[in-house]
Amino acid sequence: MITTRNLTKVYGEKAAVNNLNLEVGDGEVFGFLGPNGAGKSTTILMLTGMIEPTSGNCLVDGIDVARNPLKAKEIIGYLPEDVGFYGNLTAEQNLDYVGKFYPMSSKIRRERIASLLELVRLKDVTQTVGGYSRGMNQRLGLAQALLNDPKVVILDEPTANLDPEGVFQFREIIRQLSEEGKTILICSHVLSEIKQVCKTLGILSQGELVARGSVEEVEKQLIEKSKIPLKIILETKETLPEIKDPNIEKIEIDGNHAVIYTQKDIRNELSDLLRKDFGIIEMHLESPALEELFLNVYRRE
Numbered sequence: 001m002i003t004t005r006n007l008t009k010v011y012g013e014k015a016a017v018n019n020l021n022l023e024v025g026d027g028e029v030f031g032f033l034g035p036n037g038a039g040k041s042t043t044i045l046m047l048t049g050m051i052e053p054t055s056g057n058c059l060v061d062g063i064d065v066a067r068n069p070l071k072a073k074e075i076i077g078y079l080p081e082d083v084g085f086y087g088n089l090t091a092e093q094n095l096d097y098v099g100k101f102y103p104m105s106s107k108i109r110r111e112r113i114a115s116l117l118e119l120v121r122l123k124d125v126t127q128t129v130g131g132y133s134r135g136m137n138q139r140l141g142l143a144q145a146l147l148n149d150p151k152v153v154i155l156d157e158p159t160a161n162l163d164p165e166g167v168f169q170f171r172e173i174i175r176q177l178s179e180e181g182k183t184i185l186i187c188s189h190v191l192s193e194i195k196q197v198c199k200t201l202g203i204l205s206q207g208e209l210v211a212r213g214s215v216e217e218v219e220k221q222l223i224e225k226s227k228i229p230l231k232i233i234l235e236t237k238e239t240l241p242e243i244k245d246p247n248i249e250k251i252e253i254d255g256n257h258a259v260i261y262t263q264k265d266i267r268n269e270l271s272d273l274l275r276k277d278f279g280i281i282e283m284h285l286e287s288p289a290l291e292e293l294f295l296n297v298y299r300r301e
């Protein structure tokens, strides 16, 4: 549903996005992660037709966004990081104003606005938007992004201003939109948040995609890049001998129990090595949490 081909945006001497090749499938809920300045917002601005790529292109449902920005905008719903509204109008009036730009009858528009305000829990709020909290503003932004019933929903740091209750409601809304079959791209620099709602992740660093896949696959890719050792816990029936393997960084043997620190999952090698003489009772891997791996890799970069 979303494809970028060698997508590049250069500002002055610096490539904010560098030859990005990204695929997000139909109905996928995709987390687009990266530290500050990685190029996430720049990518989103190109995906939504707000800025033009320096080279390469992006296709949304087969539409080349730079060539056909209006057609692309008809099927994309976009929530920017800081969304602005007319402070002297109510939520309903703001949505009605924006809704008039879309090709739908006034009856459909009114029905859609009513159901969206219910979805984001602003239905019974009568005050004008000028008095809204940042979280309420964000929820109204989400309703606005969904006004045209888009096939593709792009959300830039959607939970940044939400309190825990708001974050919980947001997750429920994403689940509902996903059940409706929408393709959703959520941009964030908070991995723990993304993991709650996205089945697949991509990590951008310095304008390049450095990991992509399911949460488990990305975890594996980050383990390979990370300098945090894995821990293999091994229990045998016998007292363990000295274990030699070039991947082992450190080993703590205490009788028939060993903690082996390694950069690679070498459980197969260890069982081959020990099978003959030592009955292995248990061997398991303790890998660092995904958040810890993510921070370790990107702090260094």
Ligand SMILES: Nc1ncnc2c1ncn2[C@@H]1O[C@H](COP(=O)(O)OP(=O)(O)OP(=O)(O)O)[C@@H](O)[C@H]1O
Pocket: 011, 015, 016, 034, 035, 036, 037, 038, 039, 040, 041, 042, 043, 189
């Ligand atoms: N209009 C611009 N002119 C010059 N440089 C820019 C412009 N927009 C972005 N950049 C630079 O491009 C790089 C990527 O910025 P971008 O905002 O896309 O990152 P990001 O991943 O969205 O970061 P954040 O999480 O902080 O929003 C940064 O180095 C930024 O300074």
